[in-house]
Amino acid sequence: MTELLSVNGSLGALAVALLVFGFAPGLFLAAIVKLLHPDDPRRRELQAELYAVPRWERPFWVAEQFEVALREGLFPNVQWYFGRWIWHRSTIESGLDFHNEFPDTFDVPEDELKEMLRPGDRAKLMWSVKRFPGERMWVTITERNGKDLVGTLDNDPIFVHLTYGDTVKFQIDDIIDCILADAAEEIGDGSAA
Template sequence: MIADLLSAPGALGAFGVAVLLFGFAPGLVLAAIVRLIPDVDRRQELQAELYEVPRWERPFWVAQQFEVALRIGLSPRISWAWGRYVWHRSKVESGLARHLESPDTFEVPGPELKELIEPGDLVKLAWAVARLPGERMWVRVTHREGDRLRGELENWPIYVHLHPGDPVRFVVDDVIDCDLVEAVCDQASPSPAA
């Protein structure tokens, strides 16, 4: 009987499509879909659930999971990227430029103290954010090459689209305050609290 079915015109192709559609494709497509989901445990659960779904329902079940992945995985990422790069663009402000604009009210560490900044030290930077108030946050210096520095954010931002631990690149003139491991940054008057 199976030989008769497979010998019919186009039957072998239909059989191949059925094997692909109901056997091979759901697992591969689901493996790609779950990459959109941020929760690793949920990813593993979905991949295990696939084989509990009856074979004939798997393509439809995988399509439903694609909708879920778009909603809980891709949508927040698009929203975050939109906020970070389009709507709430932010950039590190120059502390020296702000000091030169208002020397009596905006104090920054002097050049001697800025020269002492090295990896492991904390520095405070100011961010300007489009359409929102700016923020001042601490960054732990991880690398210094001349006046160029790299560090990791230490605070939870409110307006700036960053997370603690995110890398930050800046120059020494951007520093508005510092907490050095080897020395103490003295300011004539502290800048407003961040």
């Protein structure tokens, strides 16, 4: 019986050693690299380096990589999202509301012109940002469904927590200026007088 218990104890220790030094480091590292930015070259490098690290050092090496991934991959993303929704909260302002409040000094495009807007045209919107100056930026329209529009941001914001190319949803009344794609082509060709 004593021999059986010692064999079972050895098998248990062997199973734990296989898990801790064999299976777990690769599995955990595969999850850890997901914390890094998708374009970060370390995502592939770390997985290749794992098998160059001596087997007995792998659990500690993986723990170090976890710390790096948290510091450089996850925390900046959390900080960015936290900043976007808490510190730098921004909203798109209604151009029509501003025009109605200041009709002599704040112009917006005519309703007929706004009705002509289609994907490919550009619209200028304005954002207000809590505790910071607002921004006015251009968006290229990608979708239109009645008065609801979707576009991609054509500017690099300073205060608004967006990046160039982000998707922006807005209403037709939010527009403060617009450029029709056909008119922009004519101006670029020099054919418009």
